[in-house]
Amino acid sequence: MSAQPATQKKTFTRDEVAKHNKKGDLWIIIDSEVYNVSKFSELHPGGENVFYDEEVAGQEATETFFGLHVREVLEKPQYKRLIVGNIQGEQPKLKADPAGSPSRVPYAEPSWLSQSYYTPYYNDSHRRLQREWRKYVDEEIRDIALRCEANGKRPDVELVKKLGANGINAMRMGPGKHLHGRKLFADIKGEEFDYFHELIITQELVRCAVRGFGDGLNGGMVIGLPPIMNFGSKELKEEIIEPVLAGDKFICLAVSEAFAGSDVMGLRTYAKKSDDGSHYIVNGTKKWITNGTFADYFTTAVKTDEGFAVLCIPRSVGGVETTQIKTSYSTTAGTAYVTFDNCKVPAKYLVGEDGAGIPVILSNFNHERWVMCCSTIRASRAICEQLMLWINQRKVFGKPLSSQAVVRQKLAALISQCEAAQTWLENVTYQMCKMSYKEQALHLAGQIALLKSWSTRVSHEVADNGVQIMGGRGLTKTGMGKFVEEFHRTYKFDAVLGGSEEVLADLGIRQALRFMPENARL
Structure with a gap:
């Protein structure tokens, strides 16, 4: 049987596909779909010889493919055009879930996003925001983020303006009167917006796994505008706030x-x-x-x-x-x-x-550090998801990597720390929702300082062990380990920015000592 043109799709038996196993007439099967790689094999970046292995040419190559490539490769138009048909009586099992869907990988999501768990913190408006914002990030932001991370250029100004028009820029500033009466994303009411809404916005954006872009996308606004909003004169507020929130000024x-x-x-x-x-x-x-x-x-x-x-x-x-x-x-x-x-x-x-500048500066730190905790903790979890996927599909010594007890032990420690960090973060966030700004400064400065110091220690463990589990791929900027490589290269920013780990750990204890009772004795 001669090779079918890429535009002609039909069904084949596995025996029929097996006949196309030589140079110039080469087919493979990936997830029940039949690919004609006769010409592509000559252009394959990894060389064409990999296609002529007796376990690949004309054969089921799903396991081989996913041992070497990420799923998004198959989603590219140039590779979709290689599909000539499907295996008779079979359906694809490995298609990606729709954009915006929660991950079904265990521990890939905070527990509140699982249908099997309960939460006292999140309501229907939080869930609506999470669904719609994730879809928006996946469809409207992720490609721009990856492009900017690669070329080093600032995020598109038009994207910032779109976020301004959708109310996202204003929502990233946290709860407050600046949101009352304003049209916000996902039809959230400004009066109901709380720190859990802001946490969702921050954590969903982090899933793009591009640390530099995350800061570039108005990171300066998140820490530079609050002093104007909280301490600026009326004239100063009128000149600066709305143009910045609209994306017209930075x-x-x-x-x-x-x-x-x-x-x-x-x-x-x-x-x-x-x-x-x-x-x-x-x-x-x-x-x-x-x-x-x-x-x-x-x-x-x-x-x-x-x-x-x-x-x-x-x-x-x-x-x-x-x-x-x-x-x-x-x-x-x-x-x-x-x-x-x-x-x-x-x-x-x-x-x-x-x-009186010091109070202005210090009042800004709690929110800045809390935002960094939201980002760091969610980014660490995203890497754990990558590692779960990797150990489930990677084979070593003829067995899945997940069969190695030492690997399972490493991942167990990482996931446990991410779960604990998210739980601590949500507790602090709940306190923020219940406390005034003044009460937060009094009672939460030490808590947030300790949380940030510890969460970046968690990210250190995730980055270090992530590379060990991924091996050489964890040091490579492209391919299956690219997100682990990016995280390992950039995670230290959060350990230094907004106050270094050591300084914040010390601050947390000094704050605690201020509240030691006079009669406290062993």
Whole structure:
């Protein structure tokens, strides 16, 4: 029987397919679908000889394929065109679930997403948001994320504007009056929006598995806009908030310096107030500033004659220079070294009061660190899903990798830590929903600091053991281990940004010691 054109689909028996097993007339079977690879075999990146193995040519090649390739390869148009028919009486068993569907891999989802478990935290609006936002991320964002991660370019401005029009940018700022009466994604009411809604938005976005893009997609807004919203004057709010939420303008937080990372009190950028009080002259530098390369506004911590202050410095005032910093994740995050050279900043851009900048800065940290916990914990779980898939389909020494007790033990430890981290996160999130902003600062600063410090330790274990389980693929930027490689290369950002692990662990204990009762004795 001669090879059928790719456009002509029909059914075949396995005996019929087996006859097409030589050069120029070569078919294989993958998940009951018959592929004519006669010409493709010559172009195969892995060489054509793999097709002429007696267990592949004209034979069932599903196990061989999934031992070497990810599912998305089969979804590409150029490979779908190779399908000439199906095996008679058989149906595909390995088709991907529809976009937006919950994963059915055990432990791939937080337990609240499973139909078999119950939760006191999530209601119908949370579930509706999760379903619709996942579908949107999978269909509208994921391809852009992968492209930007590869080419290092900032996320598409049009995408940011779409998110603004859908209310997502505003929702990423957390609950508050800024959401009341606003049209929000998935028809969520602004008055009902809580931190669990925000947690869902953050955790679903992380599933794209592109750390640099995640920061590039308005990461600067999430940490740079709250000081304006909470402490800015009416004039400042009117100028900045809505244009940033719409995606017309971009903002970042500029605190860290080469001289002062976690040591905020050691910053050196100095703002000299004019004699008439109309403006400040700012000189200094900032380093590792997320979104700094393309930001229009810099929410900047400075020293003044009064102590510390926060200025929202527009790039348009002049004297602001930004240079891209190349990091171990892609340049899509727009990480920058920022220089302020005699910037003349009108006094109206003062955020809060001169001399009272430290409370403005510190009030921002709890939310920033909590958001990072949401991301880190969900990203670690996503890697565990990859590992579960891998050990289930990879064969070593003639047996599935899952048959190795040492591998099961490694994965058991990782999954246990991810489950514990999510549970702690949800408890803290519930407290945030019940506490005022002031109460959160008093009671949760230590909890969130400890959670962030511990969750990045979890991510360390996931990254390290993930590479060990994936082997060489876990060090390769393409193919089956690409998400593990990306995670291993970038997970350390969360262990440093927003306060290093050691500093936050110390903060957690110092906060606890403040509440030690006087009569506490062994």
